[in-house]
Amino acid sequence: MADPLGIMGVIGVVAQIIQLGVQFGLDWNDAPADTKSFIAELEVLSLVLSEMKKKMIDDPESREAFEGSSSHSPTTTTTASTSTPDKEEEASPEETDTSVLVSASSSTMTELLGAFLAKRTRDAVENLHRRCQALNSMAIIDTAAIGARTYNKVNQMYIRQQQSSEQAEKKNDQLIKIQRKAALMRKLxxxxxxxxxxxxxxxxxxxxxxxxxxxxxxxxxxxxxxxxxxxxxxxxxxxxxxxxxxxxxxxxxxxxxxxxxxxxxxxxxxxxxxxxxxxxxxxxxxxxxxxxxxxxxxxxxxxxxxxxxxxxxxxxxxxxxxxxxxxxxxxxxxxxxxxxxxxxxxxxxxxxxxxxxxxxxxxxxxxxxxxxxxxxxxxxxxxxxxxxxxxxxxxxxxxxxxxxxxxxxxxxxxxxxxGEGEVEVGKISKEINVVIESKIKDLTSRLQLLPEEQQTLKDEMNRIPHRTYLWVHLIFEIIQDSVDITKESLRLTIRNLPTTIEAVYDKILGKTRNPSKAKKILHIVVAAERPLVLKEMAVALAIKENHRGHNDLELEPETRFRSTLREICGLFVTVIDSKIYLLHQTAKEFLVQETTPDSDSVVVDNEETGFLLRWKKSLQVTESHRILAEICMWRLLWDDVAVKNNSFHVATTAADSDSSKIGTDDHILLDYSAQNWVTHFHNAQIDDDDDGTMASMASRLCDQDPTTPLSWFKRHWNRRRLNERMIYPTGLNSLIIASFCGLECVVVKLLAVESTGGIVDRLINSRDDRYKGTPLAWAAEYGHEGVVRLLIARRNKIDVDSENSQRRTPLSFAAEHGHEVVLKMLLDTDKVDADAKSNHGRSPLSYAAAGGHERIVEMLLLDTRQRVDPDAKDSGNRTPLFWAAWYGMIGVVNMLLLLENHRIDVDRADDCGRTPLLAAARNGREEVIKSLLNTRRVDVNHQDSKGRTPLWHATRRKHVGIVQLLRLSGGV
The missing domain is CATH 3.40.50.300 (P-loop containing nucleotide triphosphate hydrolases)
Incomplete structure (x- = not known):
């Protein structure tokens, strides 16, 4: 007879196996029908037997009742039943004798133990025991299979996860590289x-x-x-x-x-x-x-x-x-x-x-x-x-x-x-005739010329020697504007045409019906920092000092303004994609005079006796810039919501500042003005004009509340900053802004304020909140000589050697950007440390050497008032020679190598083990390599911290010339 506790143990094991299979996702759909039936009942049976096992352990009578005597044993009952099968089939386990069960345990166990006293139940349990044993053997085998399958599945999942991770990482790397390339393309x-x-x-x-x-x-x-x-x-x-x-x-x-x-x-x-x-x-x-x-x-x-x-x-x-x-x-x-x-x-x-x-x-x-x-x-x-x-x-x-x-x-x-000979001159002349025929054909369609008029025009044009494409283009513009078109009038018109480009230009402009407006348009076109579009030009011509918004302007529709522009200036200006240009470079050369002209003079063209060229050299550069500066300042002083709230577009690249991106009507000319008014102000050479109007407007534009940034200056900063990584500074004041922009007339007014309560003293040494730069530091960095001169004139109040947040001094900035005059002014104060080190340990000489500013290097090395160390090391052990070699500044390299008494170590390695020779080899500086090799004081086989030599770097980067130089040096 099977041990009842063993049967229960087998059932418990089977239950655990079944649960394990479920956890690992084992599919029981393919199991035999009996097995699936057994599994369905197993959970309930397992619970019942668990309770029974506990009862039998705790109550010996229950165990005895289950095992029973011969009269109550399941075997005896089964035998008796076998002799009378019909009666037995009618009987149920509950109908068997229950007297022993009542005496053996509680009412709960009575039903449970009664089931086991019945022959059928005993047979079922015996059968269950056999099935459990078979299932147990099968489960041991299936457990191994489950484990193998589970391992394979987990391993496959791991491999897929690794592949997915690698693909994601690869895609991320590709995205980063795409972004890096896009950033470079924007820069270029x-x-x-x-x-x-x-x-x-x-x-x-x-x-x-x-x-x-x-x-x-x-x-x-x-x-x-x-x-x-x-x-x-x-x-x-x-x-x-x-x-x-x-x-x-x-x-x-x-x-x-x-x-x-x-x-x-x-x-x-x-x-x-x-x-x-x-x-x-x-x-x-x-x-x-x-x-x-x-x-x-x-x-x-x-x-x-x-x-x-x-x-x-x-x-x-x-x-x-x-x-x-x-x-x-x-x-x-x-x-x-x-x-x-x-x-x-x-x-x-x-x-x-x-x-x-x-x-x-x-x-x-x-x-x-x-x-x-x-x-x-x-x-x-x-x-x-x-x-x-x-x-x-x-x-x-x-x-x-x-x-x-x-x-x-x-x-x-x-x-x-x-042309360089009769044959080539003849070919060129024929091609100009092709252009003439094309122009005549176009003119015929416009003016409905008769055949004989066309032939007259062609014959007269062919008579004129030394024709150019530009001359032909302009001449047909004049002919087209002729009112009386007959064969004779065409002949007379052509014979009276000017034969030089300058004379043609003067004739075109001489026909304008509004000379003053034409002159203003031309002033704007020749001085503009970029081509203005039609809408911007319309605003520039309409704006007045008393205007306070776009609604104050009286503007023509753009389509009509295009025609107005053509009527006023003729072919002298051309419009392409709404952008306004001069027709040709020679047009600018004809108009612009660099020096101040005699206002009453009239230029006579020596080649065209009788032609008074009233428009030749009629535009003075400073006046052109003055007109544009005035227009821009008027625009920025509008009571404009966009200006006050910083809401207009701020470009960061040349592409972003394209004239086509001018925004809404309220923003027209706003971006251009913010970016360029200071440039026009400087080029107009405005110091303190007669009535002070321009200087007064400049002061108003620089009037800064440190808590509210000026939107125009933020735009100006983004376009003029010398380092794109620099972030717009906060805590600016009027003197810092004026110094950054180099506005001398504004600085003069600010410094002229009575110093009651030390206002000027605090202002002159004030700093922005981000970089801690003083007005002098900003002026020195941008090379504004006049402002620097005004500031250092306050010798007893200004700190000329002030350090910013990176311990950079005004002298350091002047040296880095090659501002010789500024550097000399600062040195002449005798209050600066010419060898001061920044946070990175770099001296002014180090910055000048990296920038290739030979004159600055010379001034620092030869200054007798204080000794500058030509071999000073920065925090990375890099010397001025290293920086000059790195950037290929051959002039500075030669200056440093020629110093007397070998004052520099030409083979000093930085913290990465790179010598000047290795730096030059890495970056392809062939001329520098030659100079360093000529000293015979360099180790051509020196290894950096990763064991790489100059030859390795040159070979790696395909610097063929340097590879040859190193091999020919004899040391490799």
Missing amino acids: YTSAYRDRKDRNPRRVKGTCEWFTHHPLFQTWKDNKSSCLLRVSADPGCGKSVLAKYLVDEVLRSSTHERRTTCYFFFKDDFVDQRTSESCMCCILRQIFTQRPKFLSEEILTKFEEDGDQLIGSFRGLWDILIDIINTVNQDMSVDDGGVSTTGHSPAGGEIICVLDALDECEDRGQRQFAEALRNSNFGRTAQNNRIALKFLLTSRPYTQIQRDFGFFNTVIPAIHLD
Whole structure:
């Protein structure tokens, strides 16, 4: 007979197994029907037996009742029943003798034990016992299977989780990199280069073809190595139209031909269009846009590490361009998004850079381009490079440009658009005739010219020698405005037309019906920091000093104002995408006079006897800026909700400040005024004007309550801050704002206030809440010489060596930004520490060396009043030589190396184990490497803290020239 407690134990184990299976998600659907029936009842049975087990342990009589005597045993009962099956079938367990149960236990156990006294129940329990034993064996096997399956499932879940985590991390890294790249692309967007290209008209079909078929152009175009082509021409000969045609059609970027075409159109009109740094930023941006793979992690990191200093460095930007070419030509793994033909090396291709009107680039920038191209050995590069860098430059044939590029004469071809022989002159003349025919056709459709009138016009135009595209364009403007159109009148009109561009300009402006308004428009156009849109120009012309809001203005609708502008200025100004430009660079040259003219003078054109050019040099630069400064200040002094509540758009990049983003009507001209009024004020050379009106308005604009920031100044700050990481300071006062802006007339008024109660004493040494900068510190940092002079004149009251929150002094800021006059004024006070250290342990010499300010370095080293340590270490053990080597400031490097008595350690390592040689090798500073090697005092095998040598860094970053120098040094 089975042990009752054993049976109960088996049932308990089975119950636990079943529960374990449920926990692990075991599917019992495939189990036999009996098993599923058993499992369904098991929970209740387990509970009942548990109670019974407890009762039997606690009450021996209950145990005896279950085990019983022979008369009451289940076996005996079963036997008896077997002989009379029918009667037994009718009987139930409850109908058996219960007298023993009543005497054995309580009423609760009576029913329970009675079940076990019955034969059927005893058989059921025995059967249950056997099934439990079988199930127990099966459960042991299933438990192992469950464990294996569970492990596999958990392992699969873990692998999926790891993969999901890795994918999420990869996506996050990709997102971060995309954000980093986007931030860099915004930085590089220093000029709306596409808009500036498209302001030039499209070529007339049939023109520019003599150039594209020219043998020199064809040779340059088909060249597979890096090369340069120069194009020169006099004003009005179509250089910019040609450049636009080449970029848009002839040399357009092509994936099939693996050509990447970049461009920059220099214009003297606006600051962002006349610097070499802005040009290089736009060129790199176009390369990275068209070939994203060229923007490597190394380049991205370099921009992030060097920040604004790299954005403002032509040399640094040029080095990146050359590094891109070297990397593609040397690195077998770089690809630009196309399919590699070898499996490793990138397919061939070319990067073409079209630079138009180089003569309108600043003189310094012209020299930088000439030197960079010379050092890059254009025309002498290898033929088997994977990618070529090709430049096409257009300019006027100015003497200085000829000198700068004189070294190319024997190597680099040049094409002159005015022709260099009868054949070419004839081709150009034919193309000008094509333009004339196109103009005649257009004029015929407008004025309904008769055939004989068309022929007369054509014959008379062809009679005139030395025609240019610009002259033809202007002449047809005059003809179109003629009232009497007959064959004879056309002949007389053309024969009386001026034959020079200047005379044509004067004739166009001489026909205006509103000379004073035309002059004001031209003043605004020539002095504007960026092109104004029609709405802004309308407000600028309508605004008066007594206006206090947009509702005070009387404005024409924009569509009508466009026509009014044309009627007043004729073809002299042009409107493209609602932006207003002068027709041509020669128009500005005709109008603007840099020096103060005799107000009663009339200029006589020597080439056009009898033509009095009343408009020539009629605009004085200072007057143009005065007009715009006045307009901007009137606008900012409106009772404007946007101004008071800081609600107008605050741009942070050149792209954000685009003239198309002017907001609602209430905001028109507001953003431009906030950003540029100070610039116009300075250029107007306003000190303390006759009636004091301008100075008074400037004082009102600087009247600052420290608890309420001026919205215009916040806008001005965001555009003028020298470091983009700088956050707008709080706790400003009027003197700090005036000093930051360099407004001398305002500073004079503030300092003239009676010092009762020490007001001036507190004001002159006041500090902002964020950077703790004094008025002198802000003025010194921005190089405002006049303000610095006014402030240090208060010798007994001002702290000229005050430290800000980073322990930076005014002298330190002047040294960092290369302000020589300011530095000299501060040194001359004899109250400054020329070797003062910042929080990072950097001295003024350290900052000047990093910025490449050779004159500042010289002034600090040669100042006899106090000794400056040329080898001073900052908190990272970096010396001035290290910083100069890091940024490639070769002039400063040579100055420091030439110091007597070897006053500097040329091989000192910083905290990361980097020496000046290693820093120069890492960043590709080839000229610096040469100078350091020439000292014979450097270890070319020095290892940084990670065991990397200068050769390792140069090889890693593909600085081929440096690798060769290091290997030739003999020490590697």
